Amino acid sequence: MATGETGFADVTYDLISVQYHALKAGHDYGQYVRDAKNAGLDDLASFFEQVMEEDSERAKRCHEFLKELMTSDDDAGPAVD
Numbered sequence: 001m002a003t004g005e006t007g008f009a010d011v012t013y014d015l016i017s018v019q020y021h022a023l024k025a026g027h028d029y030g031q032y033v034r035d036a037k038n039a040g041l042d043d044l045a046s047f048f049e050q051v052m053e054e055d056s057e058r059a060k061r062c063h064e065f066l067k068e069l070m071t072s073d074d075d076a077g078p079a080v081d
Contacts, residue, residue, distance in 0.1 A: 012069060019062035022055040029055070 029052035036045035 012066065015062045015066050015069070019059045019066070022059040022062065026052050026055045026059070 029048050032048040033045050033052065036042070036048055
């Protein structure tokens with residue numbers, strides 16, 4: 001498995017990146033839900049809640065993939081020279 005400049009396998013870095021961005025976006029979407037509700041736009045609030053739920057599920061899937069990589073592939077962790 002290729003190892004990038006981070007010292008981690010590229011796929012591990014990629015999963016961590018997707019997980020981070022999904023969790024960060026989920027945090028931001030909470031504000032979007034509040035903004036829509038405060039504006040009386042319940043349909044829009046529901047949309048933001050759906051998007052937030054999808055990102056939460058995406059982050060969970062990344063977590064599961066990372067667990068699988070860590071238990072099945074010694075190359076998934078930090079590179080050792």
